[in-house]
Amino acid sequence: MLLGWLREHQQARGTKEGCNEGDCGACSVVLARKQGEHIDYQPVNACIFPLANLDGTAIFSVEDFGNRQALHPIQQAVVDEHGSQCGFCTPGFIASMVAGQLGKVEHSAEVQIAGNLCRCTGYGGLIRAFEGQRNTPQPAAFRAKLDAAESWIKASDAGGFECHGTTGSIYAPSTLKDLASLRSVHPDALIVAGATDVGLWMTKGLKQPPKLILTTYVHELHAVEQTAEHFCFGAAVPYSQVGPTLLQDYPEARDWFERLGSVQVRASGTLGGNIANGSPIGDGPPLMIALGASLRLRKGETLREVALEDYFIAYGKQDLAEDEFVEAVLVPRRQPGQRLMVEKVSRRIDQDITAVLAAFSETSVGLRLAFGGMAATPKLAKTVMASRQASDIHKDFEPLSDLRASKAYRLRVAENLLRAFLEPDASNPSQEAAQ
Numbered sequence: 001m002l003l004g005w006l007r008e009h010q011q012a013r014g015t016k017e018g019c020n021e022g023d024c025g026a027c028s029v030v031l032a033r034k035q036g037e038h039i040d041y042q043p044v045n046a047c048i049f050p051l052a053n054l055d056g057t058a059i060f061s062v063e064d065f066g067n068r069q070a071l072h073p074i075q076q077a078v079v080d081e082h083g084s085q086c087g088f089c090t091p092g093f094i095a096s097m098v099a100g101q102l103g104k105v106e107h108s109a110e111v112q113i114a115g116n117l118c119r120c121t122g123y124g125g126l127i128r129a130f131e132g133q134r135n136t137p138q139p140a141a142f143r144a145k146l147d148a149a150e151s152w153i154k155a156s157d158a159g160g161f162e163c164h165g166t167t168g169s170i171y172a173p174s175t176l177k178d179l180a181s182l183r184s185v186h187p188d189a190l191i192v193a194g195a196t197d198v199g200l201w202m203t204k205g206l207k208q209p210p211k212l213i214l215t216t217y218v219h220e221l222h223a224v225e226q227t228a229e230h231f232c233f234g235a236a237v238p239y240s241q242v243g244p245t246l247l248q249d250y251p252e253a254r255d256w257f258e259r260l261g262s263v264q265v266r267a268s269g270t271l272g273g274n275i276a277n278g279s280p281i282g283d284g285p286p287l288m289i290a291l292g293a294s295l296r297l298r299k300g301e302t303l304r305e306v307a308l309e310d311y312f313i314a315y316g317k318q319d320l321a322e323d324e325f326v327e328a329v330l331v332p333r334r335q336p337g338q339r340l341m342v343e344k345v346s347r348r349i350d351q352d353i354t355a356v357l358a359a360f361s362e363t364s365v366g367l368r369l370a371f372g373g374m375a376a377t378p379k380l381a382k383t384v385m386a387s388r389q390a391s392d393i394h395k396d397f398e399p400l401s402d403l404r405a406s407k408a409y410r411l412r413v414a415e416n417l418l419r420a421f422l423e424p425d426a427s428n429p430s431q432e433a434a435q
């Protein structure tokens, strides 16, 4: 992972290791990469960022931003606002905030630093530091590094390599054709996109998959197409790009987007990976099912399209052949008069695992009521869709009780959310329902 390489091989020990699973942000660094004709700046969690995903990018860590004699303006503002005590979390916060400046983000400081955990100081000073400096130009020395990196990133042609070592092989194709033929030759290889799931299998599960196929450099898998009927997201498009496109048509999904992981997780993680891993508590699938999305799957030269609700067969079992892969996710555009509601219910607001995710859509064609966290797979509430009776939720689902929520709580909150959508005039606003 990038963090080990920075600390142990580059002696760049300013970047810290806290959780080693993408949760605390202590390891945040700034990633610069090509996005169309532009350079996109995002913070990423170095602890779960595979080095092999870095070709054609530049990384800036806390060592790059400023120095003891001339702190970066964000660093100086954190000092002035008393935003640091032990300092362990500070380099990660600074990286997230510098990435926010470079990316010219418009969202709040709270959203920008939601993926960074401070264990001793609190967030007030950090929020003020970012808000006060979000539009400050970069200092000359750092700007020079950025300019140099931007030129060679624009000129670079990333991917199209293989690495073979003593413990395994990594294949990093740059075209769809090469990806398809590698998948046919190595159906046993693990596909890796942003590695926000796979990275944890390695750092926490201590798995060492012998063969990896990266989708990171496959140009076609990075395409975002808009037609009158669909948004088509290539399977390797990160959430940070999916979100703003989707929000053009579905602004009701803003809260869903801003609470999916953190800025760091959304910069690496992909909608394709979220769907492909088949988790019953992934936040992407219920919304996509409610919107009537479908998947384009590829096996060699053969393509097929599957409605997303049919893709999830049972816990851990998806309608995906061994040598097949997800090529794209097709999301219908908004219909005139369409209603949409999406609510994530979890124990805390930021970066938490979902207890129940409810996504409801109604168009002239019909009603689609999808849930995550209520069954072994993301699923439509078909009985309620037919009856429009929220209390019929008990006929559709028999959820589990676990650490996040009991069965009774899940059923109750799901029923309340359904009431908020199906009976919008009744005195049961969704905010109340979600409590």
Ligand SMILES: Cc1cc2nc3c(=O)[nH]c(=O)nc-3n(C[C@H](O)[C@H](O)[C@H](O)COP(=O)(O)OP(=O)(O)OC[C@H]3O[C@@H](n4cnc5c(N)ncnc54)[C@H](O)[C@@H]3O)c2cc1C
Binding pocket: 021, 022, 023, 190, 191, 192, 193, 194, 195, 196, 197, 198, 199, 200, 215, 235, 236, 259, 260, 261, 262, 265, 268, 269, 270, 271, 272, 273, 274, 275, 276, 277, 281, 282, 283, 284, 324, 325, 326, 327, 351, 352, 353, 354
């Ligand atoms: C701190 C943290 C917070 C998180 N918060 C959330 C959250 O709030 N909500 C949520 O839903 N998830 C969350 N996640 C989980 C994760 O970020 C998402 O599931 C993400 O979308 C996975 O995408 P990825 O590109 O990183 O997938 P990867 O980790 O690269 O891959 C995931 C799985 O998909 C498979 N895969 C990837 N691409 C393809 C393809 N094209 N074809 C076939 N198979 C493929 C891989 O083989 C693997 O099985 C979080 C993760 C972390 C570390």
Ligand code: FES
Binding pocket: 016, 017, 018, 019, 020, 021, 022, 023, 024, 025, 026, 027, 028, 045, 046, 047, 048
């Ligand atoms: S060490 Fe906690 S996110 Fe990387």
Ligand code: FES
Binding pocket: 083, 084, 085, 086, 087, 088, 089, 090, 117, 118, 119, 120, 121, 122
């Ligand atoms: S300053 Fe100590 S953890 Fe944030």
